[in-house]
Amino acid sequence: MNALYSTIVTAIGGRSGTVKSDDGLLEIELAMPNGLGGKGGATNPEQLFAAGYAACFGNAVIHVTRNKDRAIKDDDVEVAATVGLTPNGSGGFALLVALNVILTGVDQATAEAIVEQAHQVCPYSNATRGNIDVALSVKTR
Template sequence: MSTLYSTKVTAAGGRAGTVKSDDGLLDLSLALPAPLGGKGDATNPEQLFAAGYAACFENAVIHVTRSASDKVKDDDIVVVAKVGMQPYGAGGFALTVALDVIITGLDQATAEDVVAKAHAVCPYSNALKDNIDVAIAVSVN
């Protein structure tokens, strides 16, 4: 199987460090969130993961409707990704993930079908499969 795209990001300094992409487009400071005892004055890995998942899932919805009669356009969909962290095992941590998907122009049953198909093709969803349960709520406008 050939790789369609790859990127390289370097993290240094842990949760109080930086992340930088090899092309220079991503160059951010990181901070431990305030609820975890940090300053919270910069982004954190969970926010970055939520942003990536939301954008990727939104595009997966658009992708699965390309050949359908009920096409979904960029402006017809909003995905809100909620990523949390909870204790897991012997001092470890696990992520929690929930997606709220709002689609304009489709009926509820069609929107739910489209979202189920998107969940099956989204690379983030596939990476989490059998690892993290992703709670998905679908609503229509």
């Protein structure tokens, strides 16, 4: 199967190191968060995952409404992704994810249907399905 897009990001030094993309557009320092006993002061993998999931899910919402009577525009969708880290009971760790979606210009029932469709097409949702429980919350304004 051919990828529609791919990228390479290299991490050096784990949670207290750096990440850099092959095109140089992403180059940031990482730090263990204060909540995990680290020094904080820099981003961490959970924040990066939350940012990627929120942006991708927002675009999935736009995508599933593209050919509908009421297409959702870029400014009509807001996604706040909460990503947490928890022990998995086997000596490792698991992620907890919640997506809070706000859609403008549609009623609640329509918003919920759109978000459910987006959850079926979003690559992050498809990657996490069966591995991470993703709680969805939908509001309108």
